[in-house]
Amino acid sequence: MEYEPVIGIEIHVELKTKSKMFSSAPCTFGEAPNSQTVPFDLAMPGTMPVVNQEAVIYGIKICSAMHMNIARTLYFDRKNYFYPDLPKGYQITQQFHPIGTKGYVELVIDGKTIKVGVDNAHLEEDTAKQVHLSDVSLLNFNRCGTPLLEIVSDPDMHTGQEAMKYVETIREIVTYLGCSDGKMENGSMRCDINISLRPKGSTTLGTKSECKNLNTIANIGSAVDYEIKRQTEILESGGSVDQETRRWDEALKRTVLMRKKTNAIDYKYFREPNIVPIDLDEGFIYDAVHSMNKLPNQYRVEFRQLGLTDYQIEELLSDREFVLVFEDCIKLGVKSPEILWNFLMVEILGYLNKNEQTLQDLKFSRDALVSLVNIVHAGKINSRQAKEVLAIMLEEGADPVKIIKDKGLEQVSDTGAIENFVDEVLACNAQSIADYQKGKDRALGYLVGQVLKASHGKANPTLAKELILKKIRPCGSNK
Amino acid sequence: MLVKGEVSATQLVEECIALVETDKCNSFEAMCFEDARKEASKITKVEEDEFLKGIPYFAKDNYSTKGVETTASSNILNGYVPTYDATVVSKLRRAGMIQVGHTTMDELAMGGTGTTGHKGNTTNPYDRERIIGGSSCGSAAALAQGIAPFALGSDTGDSVRKPASYAGLVGLKPTWGRISRFGLFPFAPSMDTVGFFTRNVLDASYVLSTLSGHDNHDMSSSARKKEKYQEYVLKHKSLKKVGYFKAVMDGIIDPVIKKAFVNLLEEMKKKGYEVIEYDFKEELLDALYPTYMIISCAEAGSNNANLDGVRFGPSAMNNPQTYKEYMTDCRTRGFSDLIKRRFVIGSFALLAENQPEMFNRAQKARRLIVNALNEFFDSIDYLISPSAFSIPKKIKDLSTAWSTHPDFLDNILTIGNFGGYPSITLPLCFDQGMPIGVNITGRCFEDGHVLACAQDVEEITNLHDLVTEVK
Amino acid sequence: MIKVTKEVIDLCAENLLFKLNPGQTDLIYEEFNTIMAQIDFLKGIKGVDDAEPMTFPYSEHQRFLRQDKPIKPVKAELELSNSHSRIGNQIKLPKVVGNKNDEMDE
Known part of the structure; x- marks a missing residue:
């Protein structure tokens, strides 16, 4: 049986704002640990989120570049789970009403343009950074709260090349808009790729694997190609693909299993009660869209x-x-x-x-x-x-x-001056003149070269050529 | 007296500090006497319009106060010293009020008895065998004992207005969004409101004028213009249509309360009020308790997920080997059984599979309740009701279990939180020596009118500035 | 709806990262009998399932967004002063095994 790969991609884009998504702490890179926080970033009791206007503007610009519908009212939701890098015990995101919905990007591959649908793009906040030492893990909250825009594609891609091109296109958009550094290698853009196979002609989706840890565009192509091959082999040998999360191993050049997707965590999503719905007026959206690079x-x-x-x-x-x-x-x-x-x-x-x-x-x-x-x-x-x-x-x-x-580099374009050189050269190159007149075109080049040499390179070659021709035009070709 | 220089801020603060030592009701958490003395010493002159300057006050233990241990009366926050001030704490400081310390509360504000905090029972100064109500128990007990003239509380269901009722005080829960909540430890943010206790209505209006207004740290704080609420009180700018629910009136069994309430309505008529009996759907009244409990428990579990002993609070013991063990140890030791039960129930109500049947249904019931109330307020300016329907329970008769047959009368004040309405409790009468309050609730952002109406009521009952000597 | 069992209750507690004391699971289990009856009561209210779930007490929206101007951050020593689990200016935890992706979707 012939299989058709189906690929969908989720991209987290770190927005290049000056302050964080919900707090006024600075967004910086490489500062001393925990030196870039305010009480909200450590989830001190009683602190409250306040939405960063610039992050909203960036969100609007990126969504607009992807031809999406822009929400007129912003809502935020809580995604609840415990993890050391998530100080509040929940992440504020936009689960139910993303800032952008239903758009597309155009990829040009081998001169052909294809459209990839973008299901939604939503604003959220980044987590803290963990450093794992031999026996303990350390927490640094500097990154905690950096604005993210998560862009979720439709499952519209079918090859590793399309996946690469899609990510590249998104990266171009966010960097050209000045909204993100878009650097995959340092995590300012992070991709998760969902890949499944289905019999050609079928319209239902097969079981997918999710692939993470892709930090270059080239890795995306390799990982997708590898997954397609792996899943094809499983299906062809009569097996079935398990729903699992895999990781690209750069050294092994293959994807490796991280975990099976059983007992998925229930994130208990609900509306963030500390952020009253925010109406974006038309003027605000217009200004954001019309100030796009x-x-x-x-x-x-x-x-x-x-x-x-x-x-x-x-x-x-x-x-x-x-x-x-x-x-x-x-x-x-x-x-x-x-x-x-x-x-x-x-x-x-x-x-x-x-x-x-x-x-x-x-x-x-x-x-x-x-x-x-x-x-x-x-x-x-x-x-x-x-x-x-x-x-x-x-x-x-x-x-x-x-x-x-x-x-003294300027070419001599004074006809009189050049004419002197031409005359000089023609006088001592009778043989070349004769050759040219017999039809040897190469002789003309030689003569021009001699003129340039005589002028120490300053004579305008075009003019020199014209003058020589005027004087030695072959017999009978004078029109 | 401060203005005339007959008394100094330092004298007031010293007197307050001395009175703290006489507290017989277990009203207090961490104190900040030295800071208070320092602040007081800086106050030399008080102008006519500086109403709050130089006056000592207490904050409920869920107001983040820089440098003062703030625990929400929960073991999980023992030793936590905030590094920032709640907006209301800063505003009071700017107005010259002097914080003397923090008061006890039901653990994490989840309770209505004043008996669930880590310091044990806070009792009613009028009868120490009885509860004072919660969750703002310590603030109410401190005021009823005359230790200070003002204290911050917080009100998610009736946590200011119920204890105010049991303590013979004025308890105001302004419109949701009228005062910034930044720095108030959250219980259920969609209902949490900064509230406070005073001993008369006029004082409450001055405090509200000081605390209200938009805050860039709280997106739910309203951008509406703040007002001089004392003008409403001083000029008696009350609206004139007051309504009560027939089911509530019919439900009052205690003859003393009934008589006082009926009398009050009669006197209000004499003052020019039109008193209207309103047939509010009893079904919706019965929905108050489950709706409130499900929404508040669900929100609370999420809000308190930051309490894990990692960045603040007591650290783990028992040599944890994983982050989960670390946090589990902290949370297991930090929360009481009651809190854990409520979190489990709230968490169950939020599970994806259950949410439509539980959390969302409670949110929908809330909508119906608020729609019905808004309909009430379409034609009537105030809802009036006793704040309590019997004298407070004895501590030995309490139960912390989920109420099997909730009486809507016990939950009537949650109405104010569901719809965000301004709502005030003030003394109505005494019953067996215990104070009982009356509650007035009005339309959102008509806090001034609600205060003005309360002033009229206060003039009728003539019950204000009550203080009791604790036996 | 997930059926309430004692196992489900214990799992909820486990996911909330605390242990229940002996007897508490039973108590919650009993409370759920009451709660479910009350849920059924809510379900029976006319029009409840056609109502829009309500989060905010009133429908007034906000227009305020914060200007993107960073403020001076709090010094690490102060910010971490309440943590009892530190090495220098970082918070220390027992080694987090593997990485987050082992457990979480982002």
Whole structure:
């Protein structure tokens, strides 16, 4: 029998607010243990939750980017269970009325666009961090209460590649919106993947396994592919898949069993009585939606219109900071997006990586970069010279026009001056002229080269070529 | 007297501290005499409009007070010294009131007898064999003994208004959301209300003016404008339609209470009130007890899940090997049998499979009760009723079991919590030497009118500023 | 509805992380007889199951949201001053075996 894998994904996104979801303690990373809390974070008796406006705004933006319905009234619920990292003995979440419902994201795979449904997205709070030593566990409440948006997809995906692309797309959305760092490796984005198989053509879902501990996008692909293989083997040998939670083991390159899902905990969900329903007025939602940053898919369309290749677009989109510089330069009137891309993604990126710097460290303005691109585009200097100028700009930050002038790099575009060089060269290269006139095109290149050499590289090659042609045009081709 | 300089804050505080030593009813938890003396010494001048400045008070032991052990009279919080002040504690401090210490309560505010706290029975100063009622027992006992003129209580079912009734005091439960609950240890937040005791209605109005208003730490605190509630009292700004439930009137058996209540209604008519008998569905009155118990136990189990001995409270003994053993040891030793029984029942009512039949059904019954009350308030301004229908029980006759045949009269005050209504109890009469209160409940956010009506009642009964000498 | 048995009662207590004293399970079991009768009474009230469950005493909603401005956190020494189970500025517990995912869904 042929089986069809069905995949659904839950993603916890840590929101990049300044303070916590329900308390005013700062959200920071890497501070001394328990130095970033207020009494609420330790669930001191009598403390009460107060909803962070920015977390709500981020929630609205992300939901809006996923084409979801945005709740007009916010409700919160309690999820009750005991665990050392959950000081209140319950987590405040949105079980019954999520901030976002029923949307979708579009994934582009091999040029084809597919839609993956998003069932809901809800706001909640992160737990404390535990460190396990040899004989004790330590609790650090700094992370406790960090806002989370949990995004729950529909079971719409069928391959490891789709799962990867889905997570990547969500990551792009949340990072482009500036709502999260989206770093899977340090836990600011955490994925749980549900995978089940069903006979092809069937519409009911099979028994699923849930896979955790996926901290890179590549792991997601590997884990899904592994699970599909594992479950297929079980079904083909006549067995049945157990409902269980599994963990991706990076060293073993396979998923391993964590626990069977029997006796699931009853979380005794009920409405959080300390948070009276919050009406979001239309203006508030409008402002949140209309202050959204541009999303990757919008950029894809725009950059394609500028003539960039898919490869160039994806390279550029991998870092929003570069996209912003690129976009600014376009606005400032760059004449060649292609040359700009090369400077940004090859020279500048290479330089920054080598020196462990970021775009913020650049010593020159966007105007200077535009000016350099346009000088190259106009043919005033060649690309080798441009690299030389850019190198100086990166090191010293001077204005490109000044560098060119100081270094005397500007190409000679004065016809009279070039004509002198041309005459000089033609006078001592009779053989080449003859060759060219016989039809050997290569001879023309040689002559242009000689002119450049004579001018110490400053002659504008296009002009030089035109002048040579004017003088040695082969017989009979004069139209 | 403070304003005129005839007495100083220090004198008042010293007198209060001396009286604390004379307490015969087991009214007190941790005290903060030194802080109180220090605060008092800072008060030199009191202006005419600084009504509360320089006056000593007590807080029920469930108000987070920085630096003062606050235990909700439960062993699980023994030794817990909060690092922050409840909003009401800060507001009183800003108004110049001086906290002298904390008062006993039923454990975690879950009880109505004043006998379930970790310090044992708090008794009624009018008869120490009898209960004073709870859960705000210590605050009521302290005031009835004249130890202070004001004390904070908290009211989830009738925890201020019932003891006020048994102690001859004014007990106010304002509208839910009128006063911030930030720093009040929660019992059932959907009904919990900051309440307090005074010995006359005017004092209560001054305190409410000080404590009311929105608080950025409590999202359930109302953004509605605060008012000068004393204006309602001083200017007699009462509404005029007062109603009682026929079933309640018919249910009053005690002849002294009946006579006093009927008399009061007659006198109110003379003051221009229209008194209306209202036929409230008895079925809904019978629903009060189970509805209240199921909702409050369910919420309580969740609210008290933070009490695990990890971040505060006594630590585990018996060498626990896992976090579960650690927390289980703390919670097993920390909670009394009664509390555990209530948590188990509340937890059972919340299980996914049971919730529709139990917790949700109680929430639905609450809706019907409140809808019916709102209908009452559509045409009538106040609901009036005795706050108690017999003198308080003797301690030896108590039972902590779930009531098999609850009498709706005993639970009539929960109405105020279901609908969030402002509700005040004040003395009605004496019965066998024991005070009995009368209760007035009004529409949400009409706290001022309720106080004004209470003032009219106080003028009729002429029972105010009662203090008893404990035999 | 889950049928009330003494095992269920004990399990509820276990999940609430406390042990019941001898005799308490029986007492709760008896109390449940009363409670279930009262639940049946509530069930019998006309219109109860068509009513919207009520959490908040009145229907007034809130518009207030907190500005995202962090305040100065409380110093760890003070914040943990009530814990009797500490190492330095961290709270210490018996080793939590495995990880949370062994037991909890997030």
